[in-house]
Amino acid sequence: xxxxxxxxxxxxxxxxxxxNGEMDWMTVPWTDDMNSYVEALMKSVDTIVLGRKLAExxxxxxxxxxxxxxxxxxxxxxxxxxVVFSHSLTESPWKNATVVAxxxxxxxxxxKARPGGDVMVAGGGTLVRGLIAEGLIDELxxxxxxxxxxxxxxxxxxxxxxQDLRLVGARSFECGITALHLEPVRS
Amino acid sequence: xxxxxxxxxxxxxxxxxxxxxxxxxxxxxxxxxxxEGLMAGVDALLLGRVTYEGFAxxxxxxxxxxxxxxxxxxxxxxxxxxxxxxxxxxxxxxIDGDVxxxxxxxxxxxxxxxxxxxxxxxxxxxxxxxxxxxYHLWVFPVFAGSGQRIFDGFATTHLQLVxxxxxxxxxxxxxxxxxx
Numbered sequence: 052x053x054x055x056x057x058x059x060x061x062x063x064x065x066x067x068x069x070x071n072g073e074m075d076w077m078t079v080p081w082t083d084d085m086n087s088y089v090e091a092l093m094k095s096v097d098t099i100v101l102g103r104k105l106a107e108x109x110x111x112x113x114x115x116x117x118x119x120x121x122x123x124x125x126x127x128x129x130x131x132x133x134v135v136f137s138h139s140l141t142e143s144p145w146k147n148a149t150v151v152a153x154x155x156x157x158x159x160x161x162x163k164a165r166p167g168g169d170v171m172v173a174g175g176g177t178l179v180r181g182l183i184a185e186g187l188i189d190e191l192x193x194x195x196x197x198x199x200x201x202x203x204x205x206x207x208x209x210x211x212x213x214q215d216l217r218l219v220g221a222r223s224f225e226c227g228i229t230a231l232h233l234e235p236v237r238s
Numbered sequence: 239x240x241x242x243x244x245x246x247x248x249x250x251x252x253x254x255x256x257x258x259x260x261x262x263x264x265x266x267x268x269x270x271x272x273x274e275g276l277m278a279g280v281d282a283l284l285l286g287r288v289t290y291e292g293f294a295x296x297x298x299x300x301x302x303x304x305x306x307x308x309x310x311x312x313x314x315x316x317x318x319x320x321x322x323x324x325x326x327x328x329x330x331x332x333i334d335g336d337v338x339x340x341x342x343x344x345x346x347x348x349x350x351x352x353x354x355x356x357x358x359x360x361x362x363x364x365x366x367x368x369x370x371x372x373y374h375l376w377v378f379p380v381f382a383g384s385g386q387r388i389f390d391g392f393a394t395t396h397l398q399l400v401x402x403x404x405x406x407x408x409x410x411x412x413x414x415x416x417x418x
Contacts, residue, residue, distance in 0.1 A: 064387060064389045197417075201390060206251065212383075215263070218408035229399065
């Protein structure tokens with residue numbers, strides 16, 4: 052079955068964005084060791100899911116062919132079909148994207164049951180916390196940037212109890228970012 | 239010059255309180271080996287008042303029950319930053335003046351490195367004055383969802399990654415220096 056992989060940039064203190072989604076703490080540019088790691092992660096991915104708020108920035112940003120990104124990454128991001136979770140949109144204003152609403156578990160399980168490669172979750176906060184809370188993510192790839200911001204948008208939901216994960220691997224890159232690869236502990 | 243080395247246990251989501259509730263499944267030989275390595279070059283501890291009170295209440299009893307390293311911990315000189323504490327036990331000296339000045343003075347004195355446990359109010363002051371030389375953040379493979387968070391109240395702070403050390407248990411120690 053297809054895997055649902057979370058791939059998210061975080062701060063040392065576990066935030067994926069500032070209180071208003073600020074991303075000014077991110078380390079750029081990435082060094083080649085990290086570029087190759089991310090490229091390898093993306094290889095099996097043929098669908099990207101994201102929340103509506105993030106999609107509004109993410110999709111146009113990649114369509115404009117951002118500076119500092121190589122053409123292969125830009126093409127990969129633009130050509131990969133996207134699924135956007137939204138309660139407010141009825142149809143997609145973007146190319147190559149479909150809009151979905153409804154029960155998170157049902158939608159994700161239906162997506163996973165289809166034939167195809169892996170599905171990458173790009174964010175944002177509401178969707179990520181919802182997916183983690185429902186135990187729907189198969190692989191968590193946290194890219195811990197060397198910065199602390201004190202407060203912001205947490206990656207992890209509050210479930211009223213501590214939740215253990217299994218560390219699969221950890222790798223540091225020359226640019227100072229550390230990738231933590233984790234999996235849920237499923238009984 | 240003596241270094242100040244901070245060592246803190248935290249969850250993936252930056253929670254630092256009640257480590258006994260989420261940390262204990264991961265306390266193994268690799269864990270105690272790293273902790274002992276940190277202690278090896280150190281001849282004093284620096285603590286905030288809250289951490290001091292917790293430690294001073296717990297460690298003497300741990301020595302009595304024969305916990306490894308407890309005797310060494312109890313014997314170390316300690317410095318406690320507090321505006322309210324009038325007297326201290328557990329081989330501790332109270333820093334009641336300007337913390338940044340006093341800590342900078344401590345670092346100038348001859349001696350080994352100084353280990354700091356716990357994070358809180360004191361860290362904001364130390365960071366603002368660039369007084370901590372190394373942060374050893376032990377990231378446990380667990381999320382808490384709520385609780386007191388490391389770096390709470392900090393403005394955006396960029397750090398320099400020195401190295402990471404993953405343990406078989408799933409803990410990854412991230413070592414950072416202040417970005418200079």
